[in-house]
Each structure stands twice: as C-alpha cells, then as structure tokens.
Amino acid sequence: MQNNYLFIGAHPDDIEFGCGGTVAKLVKAGHLCTFLIATNGDQGSHSIPKTQLAQIRKQEAIEAAKTLGVNDVRFLELPDGLTHFTFDDKMAMIELIRETKPYAVFTHSKFDHHPDHEIIHKLSIAAIKSAHGPWFKEAQGSPHFVKEIYGYEVWNPINEYQMSQDISSFFELKDSALKQHKSQIQDYPYTEAIKGLAQYRGAMVKGKGLAEVFEVLRTEFLC
Numbered sequence: 001m002q003n004n005y006l007f008i009g010a011h012p013d014d015i016e017f018g019c020g021g022t023v024a025k026l027v028k029a030g031h032l033c034t035f036l037i038a039t040n041g042d043q044g045s046h047s048i049p050k051t052q053l054a055q056i057r058k059q060e061a062i063e064a065a066k067t068l069g070v071n072d073v074r075f076l077e078l079p080d081g082l083t084h085f086t087f088d089d090k091m092a093m094i095e096l097i098r099e100t101k102p103y104a105v106f107t108h109s110k111f112d113h114h115p116d117h118e119i120i121h122k123l124s125i126a127a128i129k130s131a132h133g134p135w136f137k138e139a140q141g142s143p144h145f146v147k148e149i150y151g152y153e154v155w156n157p158i159n160e161y162q163m164s165q166d167i168s169s170f171f172e173l174k175d176s177a178l179k180q181h182k183s184q185i186q187d188y189p190y191t192e193a194i195k196g197l198a199q200y201r202g203a204m205v206k207g208k209g210l211a212e213v214f215e216v217l218r219t220e221f222l223c
C-alpha cells in the first residue's frame with residue numbers, strides 16, 4: 001500500500017542528514033514523500049550575502065530532494081536562527097498536514113538541543129496534534145490523524161532510539177543528496193560525518209552495515 005510521508009527540517013539540509021537513506025528507501029518502495037523546510041538557512045555562510053544565500057539554499061534543497069526522488073518540497077521561509085514560532089507558522093504546518101495527509105511524520109528529535117531544531121520539533125508536534133480533530137478551523141483542509149511520528153538526529157547524536165533503518169543500499173544516494181548543498185560542504189566534511197555516524201549506528205544496531213536511527217514519538221503498532 002502506498003503511503004504519504006512528511007519530513008520536516010529546520011534548515012535546508014537537515015532532512016537529508018538525518019533521514020536521507022530512509023527517504024530513498026521509502027521512495028524506492030513506492031511511497032510519496034514531502035519535505036517541509038522551515039527556515040531559509042541564510043545564516044549558513046560568512047562569505048555569501050544573506051539574501052543570495054537564501055536563494056542558493058532553496059535551490060540546493062530542491063536538487064537534494066530530487067536526488068532522493070522527492071519532487072514535493074515546501075518552504076516556510078522563516079528566518080534562520082529563529083527564536084520562536086508564531087500562530088501563523090502553526091497554521092501553515094497544520095494546513096500542510098491536512099493537505100498531504102501523511103501516514104507518518106519525521107521531525108527533529110526531542111533530544112536535539114540545537115535551538116532551531118528544538119523549536120521546529122515543538123512546532124511539528126503542536127501542528128500534528130492540532131491537525132487532528134475539529135478545531136483550528138482557520139487552517140484549511142479536513143482534520144487528519146498522523147499515525148506515526150519519528151524524531152531524527154542531525155548534529156547531535158541521540159541517546160535513545162527505538163527504530164532503525166538499514167540504509168546500506170541507499171547510502172550513496174544520501175551522500176549524493178547532501179553533496180547538492182554546495183554552499184555548506186565547503187565548510188563541513190559532510191560525507192565523513194554521515195558515513196561515520198551511519199557506520200556507528202549500523203554496528204550498534206545489527207553489528208554491520210550502515211543505518212539511520214529514530215526516536216519513536218508515536219506509533220499505533222508496538223514492535
């Protein structure tokens with residue numbers, strides 16, 4: 001059965017970093033994935049002017065998603081380094097959930113204490129809860145219940161996880177997707193970081209291979 005999945009990231013490269021292999025795996029299995037990128041990432045460089053960087057990073061995010069087989073990329077275009085979310089941000093996220101009706105949502109882990117990631121985690125959970133039920137009529141669309149919610153890791157590896165995905169066959173796609181973020185990889189060696197983390201997760205979960213791990217925030221099926 002084909003399902004919809006919604007991936008939410010604070011910055012233009014977070015989803016690929018935390019879930020790129022899993023996204024490629026879901027797409028190969030015939031599922032539909034939507035990316036929602038909350039901020040414009042315009043604080044991500046000391047050398048590129050902010051307005052120019054926001055446009056560059058938007059295009060990089062579209063190309064990275066395409067590399068994984070995802071063509072539906074939405075942008076909230078909030079300021080990078082945000083300190084709070086607003087009622088309008090929450091309404092926009094509720095509307096997207098009601099429009100795409102995801103079976104599962106992947107967002108930042110509650111254990112990720114990067115300030116922007118923390119806020120987007122809280123915004124995601126608030127929107128998911130409010131999208132379900134006959135309330136928040138300002139947000140268009142009919143109520144939708146998200147059956148599963150997962151938290152992913154980015155720069156701060158999480159201590160507790162309950163779900164893992166073997167991404168050995170999808171690592172190259174994940175790496176290719178992250179390489180689309182050209183404005184970022186000149187400052188950080190992404191390939192080394194994601195390879196090291198995936199090897200560590202693979203070794204700890206199954207004793208071999210490459211893996212991504214997730215915190216289970218909601219599931220209808222315990223396994």
Ligand SMILES: [Zn+2]
Nearest residue numbers: 010011014154
């Ligand atoms: Zn981030």
